[in-house]
Amino acid sequence: MKLDRIQINQDRMNGxxxxxxxxxxxxxxxxxxxxxxxxxxxxxxxxxxxxxDIRQALLYAASSLDDRVIELQPYALAA
Known part of the structure; x- marks a missing residue:
């Protein structure tokens, strides 16, 4: 994955x-x-x-997300 337009510098924009x-x-x-x-x-x-720039920002954001599945508890409606 080529992200040559994304830069992280601790001295710029708080890293x-x-x-x-x-x-x-x-x-x-x-x-x-x-x-x-x-x-x-x-x-x-x-x-x-x-x-x-936009394409790489979207790709960076997508790669930063976790693809795990979270099991949710069943939701019971109040009677």
Whole structure:
């Protein structure tokens, strides 16, 4: 998995994973993707953010999630 645009530097943004040398964290990029469903509008607002930046931020976030199955207790409705 190639994530050459994701950088972690303890002296930048409190060590949070960032996109290239931008002050945009991966978390913020994921949030922006959710807030701007129209990718063209997102790129108008953040012209420094490239398609590959967004793709790698999504890939980084997805790889950070755990794929475990959690068994839930049955839910009983009150009578």
């Amino acid at each position: 949070q994973p960032c996109i290239r040398n931008l002050r945009l964290t991966v978390r913020r990029v994921i949030e922006l993707v959710a807030l701007y469903p129209d990718r063209q509008e997102l790129q108008r607002e953040f012209p420094e953010l490239e398609n590959e």
